[in-house]
Amino acid sequence: MWKTIVRRVLLMIPQLFILSLFIFILAKQMPGDPFTGLITPETDPSRIEELRIKAGFYDPWYVQYYHWITNAFQGDFGRSYTYKIAVSTLIGERGLNTFWLSLLSAIFVYLIAIPLGVLAGRYQESFLDKSITLYSFISYAIPTFVLSLIFVYIFGYRLMWFPTSGTVDVGLESGTMEYYWNKIHHLLLPAITYAILGTTAIIQYLRSEIIDAKTQDYVKTARSKGIPMRKVYTRHIFRNSLLPIAAFLGFTITGLLGGSIFIETIFGFPGMGQLFINSIMSRDYSVITALVMLYGFLTLLGSLLSDIIMSIVDPRIRID
Amino acid sequence: MDTANDLLTIRNLTTSFRIKETYHAAVEDISLSLKKNEVLAIVGESGCGKSTLATSIVGLYNPVNTKVSGEIFYNNQNLTQLNDEQFNSLRGNHIGFIFQDPLSALNPLMRIGEQIAEGLMYHTKLSKQQRGKRVLELLNQVGIAKPERVARQFPHQLSGGMRQRVVIAIALSCKPSILIADEPTTALDVTIQAQILDLLKALQSETETGIILITHDLGVVAEMADRVAVMYAGEVVEEAPVQELFTNAKHPYTRSLLNSIPQTHSENERLEVIQGMVPSLMNLPREGCRFSARIPWIDAAAHESKPQLHEIAPGHLVRCTCWKHFHFEGEEGGGTV
Secondary structure (H helix, E strand, O other): OHHHHHHHHHHHHHHHHHHHHHHHHHHHHOOOOOOHHHOOOOOOHHHHHHHHHHOOOOOOHHHHHHHHHHHHHOOOOOEOOOOOOEHHHHHHHHHHHHHHHHHHHHHHHHHHHHHHHHHHHHOOOOHHHHHHHHHHHHHHHOOHHHHHHHHHHHHHHHOOOOOOOOOOOOOOOOOOHHHHHHHHHHHHHHHHHHHHHOOHHHHHHHHHHHHHHHOOHHHHHHHHOOOOHHHHHHHHHHHHHOHHHHHHHHHHHHHOOOOOHHHHHHOOOOOHHHHHHHHHHOOOHHHHHHHHHHHHHHHHHHHHHHHHHHHHHOOOOOOO | OOOOOEEEEEEEEEEEEEEOOEEEEEEEEEEEEEEOOOEEEEEOOOOOOHHHHHHHHHOOOOOOOEEEEEEEEEOOEEHHHOOHHHHHHHEOOOEEEEOOOOOOOOOOOOOHHHHHHHHHHHHOOOOHHHHHHHHHHHHHHOOOOOHHHHHOOOHHHOOHHHHHHHHHHHHHOOOOOEEEEEOOOOOOOHHHHHHHHHHHHHHHHHHOOEEEEEEOOHHHHHHHOOEEEEEEOOEEEEEEEHHHHHHHOOOHHHHHHHHOOOOOOOOOOOOOOOOOOOOOHHHOOOOOOOOHHHOOOOOHHHOOOOOOEEEEEOOEEEEOOHHHHOOOOOOOOOOOO
């Protein structure tokens, strides 16, 4: 198994290399350059020209690419032109915020979706099943930003149960219990909003897997042993139905760093989604390329993680 | 009917499935009995209700769209009146069930040993160690070499024949007095079939279990059965001791079935078939002789209007009167009406 993992990781290198080439070329194709934003009526055009030459703007593309990739390999993605700090520091900060928000959201999603999916599948065609399906389709149909705005208005603005922006109140001493509670308090509303809307796929998947598993022969065998129905569900049906959910788990874990553009923008939450959209708006190349590289890497890692998880939960799948 | 020696008595069993809003009987008015140490074979084409009959006995049907009426007596209990909890104390404990397809009958995520021990957990007071020992005993009994190793394996690591042995071990785990085998050899290749049948026979003589053997393979019947019930379109059309059935079959359906067995030494190069198909559940003629549509050359007057089972010799029952006038198509013979 370790051999396979090492082999898969090594295989990622050419994939990432090709990805980096594409990103670099695409970024170069974008109109304007980072210095365009610095030009004001008072700026001396020759000064900008100087900066361009100094930054290697007129070097051949492969020389530029070489500089970029060697630095990137050492963890240096350059500096953000908007935030004036190192890209790695910026992404590290935002990534951590998003990670906690996504983790809490994912926990809520599974807490809501797994019981509902199981109930809907077990009591198929009942009133309960129909209500759950209705909920999952309504939640699928509501755009994220609509529910986010409604929740911010009701729970943040009217009822004032939750803060409406930021990750932590100003003036709290970092490291204290109060500080952490305050952070969680800031996470709750966006996480709940995300979870309410993000359950559809898992509910429907689980429901149909359970309905499918119920008619399988091994369930008949289990029933013919005379064990209680409750046990048939927990020991046989449920375990088999969770397999496809487990298959997604790797992507879910690496996706924790992705962030949601809508949620983060509306809840004023400084995370990766917000960073991504803002850096595109302000043509902050070094941030964009670093983020796309990171997402590409996470996707590859997610597929490897999913394979490893599957090989653990399903004895029929062995990676060696 | 002498029921004193019966292990299991089925009286007027009817099982209906709901299709759209109406119920259609897949098994109608079946009366059969099983004695201790006896193998009762139930034969018939696909779709004649064999498996429905089997699942009705152990209550493994879907209660949402299935209706069962009639009586099934076991140990002075009427099985059709049991709730799920009462059924669970019988299933696996007193009545074992062997399934058709060993490839799908085992949970792919559970170790073999665990799957065999599961029934023991609910029906016996054995400790975990004792259960483990019993599992090895059972694996040994069904002829699996290296039981310790197999108990730790997953189903996909075993061959089809091995898996069917495991399914049999599961059915036998609590020493049931009745074993229902639903086409236990259909999914296996011929050499493995023979091994599994030998195993079942050996186990039966050891344990004195009554076996209900469901099959469409008359070769299996000849090898295993003591008594045979032939089913057609949800009804028993003929019931006889195995010897009697093979030498002196009466009902046109039974005779057609026997006639369609290919003979290696026969002069006849044609493969005899029964024309037509088993009618589907919704198109089943509920009036008159259900087999009449497949023997159209027989005069309609030869059939009874409400075909009954007639005992024509001790233990030999035949439905309808058309057998007296039956001859194969193109042949002369039979009586005239």
